[in-house]
Amino acid sequence: MTEQGVRWTAEQVLALAPDAASRSAGSKLGAAGPWSEAGSSDEGTVWGLCKGSGSRPYQTVVDLADTAGPAYQCSCPSRKFPCKHALGLLLLWAGGDGTVPRGPAPDWAEQWIKRRRHRPREQRQATGPDSPRTADPEAARRRAERRAERITAGAAELEQRLTDLLRGGLATADRDGYGMWEETAARMVDAQAPGLAARVRELGAIPSSGPGWPVRLVEECALLHLLDQGWLRRERLPDGLAATVRSRVGLPGSPGGPSVRDRWLVLAQYDTSDSRLTTRRIWLHGADSGRTVLLLSYGAAGRAPEPALPVGLALEAEVSVYPGAGHLRAALGEQFAPAAPAGIRPPGMTTPQALARYGRALRDDPWLDSFPVTLGRVVPTPVGDSWQLADAEGGTAVPLTPSAGARPGLWRLVALSGGAPVTVFGECGHRGFNPLTAWPEGAGEAVPLC
Amino acid sequence: MLTTPKRRTTDREGTDMRVTERATPAAPGSPSAVPWEELVTVALLGTDRRAPSWASGREAPAALLDLAAVETVRRRAGLRPAPAGPRPEPAAPDPRPPLPPAAARRLALLLSDRPGTGSGGRRGSAPDLMELLPQWLALANARGFAPPPEALPALLDAARGRTDLRPAVLAFAGPRALWLARLNPDWRFALRSAPGGAELPTEDPGRVQHLWEQGLFAERVALLGALRARQPAAARELLAGTWANERAEDRLMFLDSLRTGLEPADEPFLEQALSDRSRNVRATAAELLSSLPGSALAGRMAARAAACVAVDRTPGEPTLVVEPPHECDPGMERDGVAATPPTGRGERSWWLGQLVEAAPLAIWTGRLGGRTPTEIVALPVADDWRDELHAAWCRAAVRQRDPCWSRALLGPPSAPEAGGPGAVSLAERAKLLSTLGAAERAEWVAGFIATHGLSEAFQLLGVCAVPWAAPLGRAVVDALNIARDAGSYPWSFSGVMGLAERCLDPAETDRLAALTAIPDEPEDASPGAGGYWAEAFQRLTTTLRLRAAMREELGEP
Known part of the structure; x- marks a missing residue:
């Protein structure tokens, strides 16, 4: 046929x-x-x-x-x-x-x-992006100002709480338990700063997250403090960093950048969910531009968010990028042809290059946990109880994140490799590498790992 | 490219970072001059308890957080790759051609239907995909395809839960599955089931001798079995060479290997084993000898058995009279007759059964007035010996693979006693059927179902060749149709339905189409049964179409 x-x-x-x-x-x-x-x-x-x-x-x-x-x-x-x-x-x-x-x-x-x-x-x-605002620009501006004031009050309150916490010592955070954090998070929700609220909630989970939690707690408290300070001084920040702070605090942005038309290969799609919300992440790779962008979408808990773009398909489409946060997040614009299978593969890099890319990305967004990269010619290698992706040439490797090491996708990756080099797309960050999609060394389709 | 900086190893106990960091020393005087470890300690204990020296003039907690933020980002931005561990030895290459794409997709679908992944509960009209996996694997193995590597974890998981799937899964999964099994303790079973997966050196006499003398017991059994299948005489000689030094349990297992390719030339060796020290070895040797109708043991047993059964024509109608042996003499015992009966059985009938079972069936025609097996089986038997005698003949027919006697003992499938408990049980019938050719077997079972229905047929259907021959398939479908019209629920026949889904020839699909409609419910029917039957037939047809598609995707052998 x-x-x-x-x-x-x-x-x-x-x-x-x-x-x-x-x-x-x-x-x-x-x-x-x-x-x-x-x-x-x-x-x-x-x-x-x-x-x-x-x-x-x-x-x-x-x-x-x-x-x-x-x-x-x-x-x-x-x-x-x-x-x-x-x-x-x-x-x-x-x-x-x-x-x-x-x-x-x-x-x-x-x-x-x-x-x-x-x-x-x-x-x-x-429902064009500007229609609500054009209705009454003056009212919208006043609303935005009121919200900014609330967030400022919230950030100041959060700073006070962090200060109190460090005065008494983080070791006691373990004893106070989750309740204190949950209450603080609720205060941030009231302050209309969902980004701050989410970070506070995550802080609450760290003391029960296993060995090494004090270091992680210090790091996350410090980054939360950095975000508070960024917000309080946003007027003095460069535009890009100010936009990053706004989006990290939780202000809705709108895709403002110029539209990029490309053949976008679907690199990975996966959902995470908590009791309230299902979050879908779709990573796209532009075959011509070489850019990697993230489509984020949300659905009520238990329902799949839209759209669904299966791995391995490519779509001829325009995407427009959100401001800030390293310009990773994008919105899908006009699509010129239905999604269809494509033999495109993203070009790969070595593990030192991948970590350097993450390091560079931190300049635009110091709160970034990981950066999307494609590793070329790496061998999944067992090290004790965990796994790493080792460069086929040279003695370097990047460990898998602890959660990736516990997923069934790990074994699909190992089986696909069979001890030979593979190409792996994933998120590379301070926790390690989270593999999402792999390609065999020779011909072969993309194998989703998540 | 990252250049490798000089490594200043700072010992970092308690960090979760599993990527090593580039230990770029901070410039003196910059805020990060405070070591990270000190920042963590102060943060944990609290600035009230441990006032830091570097927080001059500012509120200590804020200063601490400032420093920690800079240091956190610096540490993350400076992450270096970890040293690579020793790479795993690459998996052995799989020379088989890859699955056709459609078949690979089908495999993924079959594997995704594992218990626990579905919605559970009633099956409705959807096929039971997991039940088709054995058939799919058999086809794929016959065609000699290699699996897509990424499917191996799901295949191994499936085999882990179902031991019956293991041989076929491991044959299909190939060398990379063994490679994987060494890395994941969950799949250890794969290493046990395939001892090294090594080729047996049956072609090289020197290596055969070496493995036979030096190998582990399992390796030796495998070697003997493989050699016996190719060169029966060489295998026997190999065994005879070390026979005297083997342990009794081992001798029993080795002797059992001779069952394959049993030939008259084995007789001297087996005769010698009749005087073995171990009783089990003696019994097995006797059993093997009795399967050789020309052997001396078979002749001795024939003489003993013939002495016990005769035709008595005095009353007019010819009748079989049975005079079981009065004792179990040492000669009988040496020939494998067990002297002590199980509790509840009489000694003499126990001995009789063993003699008749071991005697070549060919003697009876001559001994009983030139009658054919059918005529012999039809003769009345005096003094209630009929069941005992017929049961022994059944065992003999199965042991000696004698289709003529099997046919006679089975009788016509429509005979009234064929359905109920007669001289020959359903289990014995199933064994007798297995000595017949596939077509004859199917025809007999079809006839049985046409007369007796499905309730007793399950065991018999199990010995029929797959896919079922046309007459058998039709008989099953007709019987299901009758059962439906009788108004019972389909789950009373779920065993046969399940077999039909797996065994019915997909060519029958069109004949089933009419049955998938929901019939008008007769008054005496069980409520709702019609709908359930339609659903069951839909599942049957869907499964048959699926099997046809599976076969087509894998191509002709």
Whole structure:
């Protein structure tokens, strides 16, 4: 089949699943059995009828051509998004065995696609980045000023608490327990400084984080103090650093930089969640610009954030970068073609180069915990109970972060290597290296590790 | 590029940094002149308790935090790589071709369906992917493909939880799996199951002799087995050479290796083993000899057994009369007859059973008036000896792989007693069936199911070749259909359903299509059964299509 080249792989489809249960349920529907009248179009639409437990089959349509990632429509009652039928349909399509032939869309699918293709443009205009502010610039300015005053009060209060803490000694922090930090964090939430609140909450977890906690606590207290001081003196900071401080404190920024159009390779996608929120991180690598940017998105706890961009796909798109923080964070802008598999690999570097890159990045953002890098020709090497990535040439290595050493992805990385050099993308920082995606030495697809 | 600076090793107990730092000394007079260790100590104890000397004029805690912030960023910015540990020895190359991409994706799907990863509970109409893994592995191994390396951890985890999967998984996983298993204690089993994975030197007599004399017990058993499969005589001679010096337990295991490729030339060696010191060795030797119909032992047993069974025609209708042996003489014992019966069994019937089991079946036609096995089995037996005699003949037919006698003892599958407890149990039937050809076996079981239904068929279906032959598949589907119409719930047949999903020929899929609809519920049916049956049949058809796709993805052998 000629379109084989642009079909996704099963892993890429399964990466869209909102949770493990959907992943499993979707895989089971990825066989021809329950499907009928399935088909796909050149524009990147896939549809099909799936026989469920009811008398009427479910109508499932997926639009892969959308600029904001795939869009789904299914007549099933599931509240999962995408539902197992959409996943199963995409798996069937990814299988490329002729059960999803090209052809004209049936009426029910065509109608939905037409409605969709008209809607987004209007919506985008309505929610353009500047629209709320242009409504009443004076009111917005006053709101921003009031918030800045609150944050300033919060930062001053936090400084006082840190000072008191150091007067009595951090060793007592262990005894006071989590409650004190939790209360301080709540005060920072009241001060509308969510960035400060999150850092305070993390401080509270350090005393129970195992050996070496006093050093980590001193470091994080010092960096929190640095952030407070940065905020209190932001007028005197250079523009870039001031923007970094604003975003670290938790003020919302908007992507202001110039749009960069490129072929963006999806390097990694992973979710982290706490009781409130699921955070999705997607790392993109520009094939022409050589830049690496981060797309951040959020979903309510237990629900998958949008968009979902499977590893190994590349999309021709514009991204615009947020100010500050080393210009790593970006927003996805207009997308010119549907995401499709691409044989692009990011160029690799050695471990000394990677650590130097992290060190340089600290100049723009001293609060940075890690920096995205691709290591070329490294060998996963066991050292005692932990692992490191050792340069194939030379005697240098970077250890894996403790959490990476406990994930199943570690063993996929080790198996992929088999003692031979591999290319590994990940986050390199003071805790070590967190591997996210790997490529074998010869030909071969990207293997997600997270 | 980072240049390597001079290493000023500052001892840093208690830090979590596992990357070594570049110990760039701070310029004298700069704030960072205060060593980091001192900053940490003061921060821990508190500035009230340990007033720092360098906090002149300013409030001490703020000064401490200033210094610590500078030092923290400086330490992070100056991180240096750690020294590389010794690289692991690279895994041995896998010469097999890689899986086709579609098959690799299928494997990932099958492995993702591990227990605990799904939503659990009722299976609904979705296929049980994990149950298809053994079939997939058998196909992939037959085609000789190598696995994608990144799938190895999931494969090893699957084999770790299911010992029955281990041989196939390890064969498929290849050398890199053993390499991985040495690095992860969770997968130690892989190293135990494949002793070094080394090739056995069956082609080189010198190395064979060396391994046989010097090797570990497991290596020697493997060597003997491999050699026996290729050159039966050489294996026997190897064993005979050291026989007298082997331990009794070892002798038993080695002797068992001769079961493969048993031939008349083995008789002298086995005869000699009949006078072995160990009773178990003697019994095994006798059993092997009795499987050689031309052996002297078989002849002796034939004479003994024939003396016990005869046709008595005096009453008119020919009847078999049985006169079991009165004693177990030393000759019988030497030929492997166990003198002491298990508790609850009479001595004489115990001895009779052993004699008939060990006697070549070919003698009976001559001994019992030129009758065929079928005619012999049909004869009435006097004095309640029938069950005992038939059971012994069954064991003999299985031991001697005699399809003619097996057929006679099985009888027609539609016979009424075939379904119930008769002279021959279901377990014995399954064994007898295994001596028949695949087609004949399938046909007999199909006939059995057509008459007796599915409730007794599970064990018999287990010995049928996969995929099921067309008549057998049809019989199973028809029987399931009848069971559905009878109004029972499908889970009463979940065992057979599961077997059908794995064993039915995917070519039957189209015939099943009609059954996946939800039928109108008859009045006496169990509530909702129709829906559950439709669901079960949907799962069956989906699984069959999946198996067809699996086969296609892996290509023709």
